[in-house]
Amino acid sequence: MLAIEDLYKSYGPVTALDGLSFHVNPGEMFGFVGSNGAGKTTAMRIILGVLSSDSGRVTWKGQPLDHRTRREIGYMPEERGLYPRMKVGDQLVYLAQLHGVSPAQAVTDMELWTEKLGIEHRRNDLVQTLSLGNQQRVQLAAALVSDPQIMVLDEPFSGLDPVAVDVMSEVLREKTRQGVPVIFSSHQLDLVERLCDRVGIVSAGSMVTVGAIDDLRQTETPEYVLVTRADSQATFEGVTISTEETRGETLIRTFVTPPGYDEQQILRTAMAAGPVYEFSRRRPHLEELFRHVVSTGPGTEKEN
Structure with missing residues (x-):
C-alpha cells in the first residue's frame, strides 16, 4: 500500500499542503481531484522525492520511500518532460536505463509499450514532430518502460482524443490487474468517475472527502x-x-x-x-460532489 500521512508543505506564507492524508491500495486506481492550486501536484512531487515535505511521511508497503523504491515509480508530469530533439525510441530506451533496466530489456520494453499505445510507427521520429496527443502517449510510455510498481500520473488524459483516452485507460487497467497502485489527477471528472475504484477530493491542501465512487454518490435523502x-x-x-x-x-x-x-x-x-x-x-455525479466540496471548503475527512 502507498500511504501519504499528514503531509504539510508551505512556501513562505502560502500553505500548499495542510495535513494531507490518503492511501492507495495495490491494484487500485485512485482519482486525485481538486481545483487548480489545491495541492495535487505538490503532493505528487513529494511522493516522487522531487520536493520534501515540512512534516509527514510517504510509505510504500509500510516503509519510507527511499531512492531505490522511488526508481520503481512510473511518473507522468503534467508538463511534458521529454527531450524534443530526441527520437521517440531512443528516448524511451534511455529513460528505462536510468531506472536500472538493462539495455536489451529496455529495447524490449520500448517496443512493447510503443506498440500497445499505438505509436510504434513513430519510434524513429523526433518528439517535437509529433502531435500533442502522440506526445502524451510517449509520455505515458516513458512512465511504463521501467516496469513500475507504482504509477503517479498528473493529468494523463489532457489533450487526448476519445480513441487515445480508451487506449490509455486500458493500459492503466492492465497495470492495476497486475497489482500496481495507480494514482492520477484529472479535471475530466467523467473519466475519474468511470475509471477509478476510489477518489479523493482535495481543497486548500487538505483531503476533504475520500472513498469509493458509489459510496460518495449516496445521498441521505433519496x-x-x-x-x-x-x-x-x-x-x-x-x-x-x-x-x-x-x-x-x-x-x-x-x-x-x-x-x-x-x-x-x-x-x-x-x-x-x-x-x-x-x-x-x-444519484449525484462526481462533478456535483466536486462543486459542493469546493464551495464548502476543507472539513472533516470522510473515509469509506
Whole structure:
C-alpha cells in the first residue's frame, strides 16, 4: 500500500499542503481531484522525492520511500518532460536505463509499450514532430518502460482524443490487474468517475472527502427522476418536486422523498395518469460532489 500521512508543505506564507492524508491500495486506481492550486501536484512531487515535505511521511508497503523504491515509480508530469530533439525510441530506451533496466530489456520494453499505445510507427521520429496527443502517449510510455510498481500520473488524459483516452485507460487497467497502485489527477471528472475504484477530493491542501465512487454518490435523502408526457396531469402527495423541466413533448421531474416513503407510489400515480418513459433513482455525479466540496471548503475527512 502507498500511504501519504499528514503531509504539510508551505512556501513562505502560502500553505500548499495542510495535513494531507490518503492511501492507495495495490491494484487500485485512485482519482486525485481538486481545483487548480489545491495541492495535487505538490503532493505528487513529494511522493516522487522531487520536493520534501515540512512534516509527514510517504510509505510504500509500510516503509519510507527511499531512492531505490522511488526508481520503481512510473511518473507522468503534467508538463511534458521529454527531450524534443530526441527520437521517440531512443528516448524511451534511455529513460528505462536510468531506472536500472538493462539495455536489451529496455529495447524490449520500448517496443512493447510503443506498440500497445499505438505509436510504434513513430519510434524513429523526433518528439517535437509529433502531435500533442502522440506526445502524451510517449509520455505515458516513458512512465511504463521501467516496469513500475507504482504509477503517479498528473493529468494523463489532457489533450487526448476519445480513441487515445480508451487506449490509455486500458493500459492503466492492465497495470492495476497486475497489482500496481495507480494514482492520477484529472479535471475530466467523467473519466475519474468511470475509471477509478476510489477518489479523493482535495481543497486548500487538505483531503476533504475520500472513498469509493458509489459510496460518495449516496445521498441521505433519496431522489428520483420521473419522465412523462409533457401534458401529464398526475399530482403527487407526500413528496417534494425539486426540479421540473419540459423538453419538447416530455416532462422531467425530480422528487425528494421523506424517510420510509414508498417510491413506487410515485410510479403508480404517474402511470395512472398516462405513459411513463423513465423512472429511476438519482444519484449525484462526481462533478456535483466536486462543486459542493469546493464551495464548502476543507472539513472533516470522510473515509469509506
